[in-house]
Amino acid sequence: MPVDDVFVAIGDATRRAILDELAERDGQTLFEICTRLTTRHGIGSSRQAISQHLDILARAGLVRAERNGRYKFHYADFRPLRAVVDRWPIPEEKL
Amino acid sequence: MPVDDVFVAIGDATRRAILDELAERDGQTLFEICTRLTTRHGIGSSRQAISQHLDILARAGLVRAERNGRYKFHYADFRPLRAVVDRWPIPEEKL
DNA sequence: TTGACAGGCAAGCTGTAGCTTGCCTATGGT
DNA sequence: ACCATAGGCAAGCTACAGCTTGCCTGTCAA
Numbered sequence: 001m002p003v004d005d006v007f008v009a010i011g012d013a014t015r016r017a018i019l020d021e022l023a024e025r026d027g028q029t030l031f032e033i034c035t036r037l038t039t040r041h042g043i044g045s046s047r048q049a050i051s052q053h054l055d056i057l058a059r060a061g062l063v064r065a066e067r068n069g070r071y072k073f074h075y076a077d078f079r080p081l082r083a084v085v086d087r088w089p090i091p092e093e094k095l
Numbered sequence: 096m097p098v099d100d101v102f103v104a105i106g107d108a109t110r111r112a113i114l115d116e117l118a119e120r121d122g123q124t125l126f127e128i129c130t131r132l133t134t135r136h137g138i139g140s141s142r143q144a145i146s147q148h149l150d151i152l153a154r155a156g157l158v159r160a161e162r163n164g165r166y167k168f169h170y171a172d173f174r175p176l177r178a179v180v181d182r183w184p185i186p187e188e189k190l
Numbered sequence: 191t192t193g194a195c196a197g198g199c200a201a202g203c204t205g206t207a208g209c210t211t212g213c214c215t216a217t218g219g220t
Numbered sequence: 221a222c223c224a225t226a227g228g229c230a231a232g233c234t235a236c237a238g239c240t241t242g243c244c245t246g247t248c249a250a
Contacts, residue, residue: 010179011106012208023183030227049209051227070217070226079184084105088118090176107238143208144239146197165196165247 006080009060015053019062022076029071030054039065101175104155112136114157119172124166125149127188 009015021036034050037043057063061080066073103189129145132138152158156175161168
């Protein structure tokens with residue numbers, strides 16, 4: 001609920017990998033995310049673990065879920081990350 | 096050392112308050128930060144707690160420390176936050 | 191040189207984040 | 221009707237993040 005959790009949500013490496021995966025291929029199911037995390041990101045967590053991560057991402061507003069039959073598709077929404085961008089003055093270029 | 100820790104560093108509310116404080120008034124000492132955190136941000140952590148937070152921020156590259164006599168001044172550096180900005184496509188405006 | 195002040199070091203405590211395990215629900219194919 | 225598949229729920233475990241406490245070091249002023 002609190003937007004504050006956006007910072008916490010991206011604090012975990014597995015959740016960042018989930019966002020990476022959805023950024024590359026949006027609208028995946030839980031099982032798809034699990035298999036692609038193991039094969040492409042070397043993350044071997046259980047299905048339930050990934051499900052809990054998706055819950056946290058959803059509460060932070062970073063992932064939107066949509067049920068269709070027995071499938072549940074997950075879509076990334078990066079707009080809450082503006083909370084990070086807008087909070088501090090980030091220089092344009094790295095030196 | 097790993098840039099990866101930038102995400103973890105900003106995951107804590109107290110550390111974000113420290114960055115807020117340094118963004119408003121750069122080059123503060125540990126004691127200054129402590130007192131201003133309590134008076135202005137309602138954070139009553141001990142001096143050692145804040146010191147540990149500053150260590151984490153320093154290791155993430157978000158804070159640079161500079162000793163001068165018995166004082167140690169702390170300066171914020173928001174460039175590592177580009178790791179957040181550059182990782183995912185953040186929409187320009189919130190809807 | 192003595193004491194006050196700014197800071198550092200290290201050990202210990204506690205809540206909780208992340209994960210697993212086990213079982214349950216529900217949708218769809220055959 | 222049956223069973224495989226996609227997902228949900230809830231309890232339990234464990235490592236560690238954040239904090240405290242206590243003491244030590246170093247700098248400056250009198």
